[in-house]
Amino acid sequence: MTRISSLLTATAIGVVLLSGAALADTSGKKIALSNNYAGNSWRQAMLKSWDTVTKKAVADGVVAAADPFTTGENQATEQAAQIQNLILQGYDAIVINAASPTALNGAVKEACDAGIIVVSFDGVVNEPCAWRIAVDFKQMGAVQLDYLAEKIPAGGNLLEIRGLAGVFVDDEIHAGIEQGVAKHTQFKIAGSVHGDWTQEVAQKAVAGILPSLPEIAAVVTQGGDGYGAAEAFKAAGRPTPLIIMGNRQDELQWWKEQKDANGYETMSVSIAPGVSTLAFWVAQQILDGKEVPKDLVVPFLRIDQDTLEANLATTEKGGVANVEYSLEDAQKVIAGK
Numbered sequence: 001m002t003r004i005s006s007l008l009t010a011t012a013i014g015v016v017l018l019s020g021a022a023l024a025d026t027s028g029k030k031i032a033l034s035n036n037y038a039g040n041s042w043r044q045a046m047l048k049s050w051d052t053v054t055k056k057a058v059a060d061g062v063v064a065a066a067d068p069f070t071t072g073e074n075q076a077t078e079q080a081a082q083i084q085n086l087i088l089q090g091y092d093a094i095v096i097n098a099a100s101p102t103a104l105n106g107a108v109k110e111a112c113d114a115g116i117i118v119v120s121f122d123g124v125v126n127e128p129c130a131w132r133i134a135v136d137f138k139q140m141g142a143v144q145l146d147y148l149a150e151k152i153p154a155g156g157n158l159l160e161i162r163g164l165a166g167v168f169v170d171d172e173i174h175a176g177i178e179q180g181v182a183k184h185t186q187f188k189i190a191g192s193v194h195g196d197w198t199q200e201v202a203q204k205a206v207a208g209i210l211p212s213l214p215e216i217a218a219v220v221t222q223g224g225d226g227y228g229a230a231e232a233f234k235a236a237g238r239p240t241p242l243i244i245m246g247n248r249q250d251e252l253q254w255w256k257e258q259k260d261a262n263g264y265e266t267m268s269v270s271i272a273p274g275v276s277t278l279a280f281w282v283a284q285q286i287l288d289g290k291e292v293p294k295d296l297v298v299p300f301l302r303i304d305q306d307t308l309e310a311n312l313a314t315t316e317k318g319g320v321a322n323v324e325y326s327l328e329d330a331q332k333v334i335a336g337k
Helices: 003-019 041-059 076-088 105-113 137-151 168-183 199-212 226-235 249-262 275-287 305-313 327-334
Strands: 030-035 065-070 093-097 117-121 131-134 156-162 187-194 218-220 268-270 295-297 301-303
Touching: 030 041, 030 076, 030 275, 041 065, 041 275, 076 093, 076 105, 093 275, 105 117, 117 275, 131 275, 137 168, 137 187, 137 218, 137 268, 156 168, 156 199, 168 187, 187 199, 199 226, 226 249, 249 268, 249 305, 275 327, 301 305
Parallel strands: 030 065, 030 093, 093 117, 117 131, 131 295, 156 187, 156 218
Antiparallel strands: 268 301
16 A cells, blocks of 8 residues: 555544544435324424424435425324335435324334334334334323322322323323322322313313313323413313423413412423434434444423423423434433433
8 A cells, every 4th residue: 555545544534533424424315204293382393303403414414315294184094105105205214203103013114124214203113123212201191190299298189181192102191190190099080181282272171171070189281281271270260270281381481470470389391302303313323334222212301390490491482392412412322321
């Protein structure tokens, strides 16, 4: 090898090391987002985070494309057809927020068999060939009862507001709430409605069930429903119970107003919408040849009485308290740190 070629080789290696380039070149790879639903503020924030992070990744030459696709309704059949379309369009990886943990498995297996990387998040799939990124949603439900046991030790009747029926997230949070009620037996679920993670739907559903309910000590929720519940209680002329919030800006603003007016106390918990950006980087790392565990768990984002103002100040109007992930963050999650 000549001195010049040796220098060129050394320089090339140095560039690779300094740039943090991974095992394989992903600059020509295309990643798609298959999203089953966009009808609430959390989903809008999730899509916005995806757009912010992936546009920069494309501009920086990390990947060739990172295109988002959202189905019109939360229908597994429609999303399965969408995934089959993405296979035909030649994407190298598909990131999925799934309508069902099982109903998409056929389409997901088709993608895997075609050599496409599939990473599911939030609404995950249980097809073994796919990767999954989720918070411990069951714990997200159970922690609400632990909090209520501290704040209302005497217990009481609960109203449960669930999310979208048939979705993995709804089932898991509900199971956690049931687990919490079994642990803290002074509480009883007196009524349950589906709020679809949307304030307007939650408000209407709560208003419909309130006339049939006894006195409610607290409302356990899944996110996107706390403010709607508060408005329903107000309209019915009933005392406002302790309502668990879900990190939406309108919920946090309402909570602050009540806190300032009368010392109202609660907590707020949800998965950060920016988990979509973690899923993007995980897909990129798998395409890059990294060994990645099939199941990754990220912490949920909790807001308490003493952190309310700080979180509200950084949450845009109509948005959701959020965390967006970098490549370095993803590498830490992959490494289990």
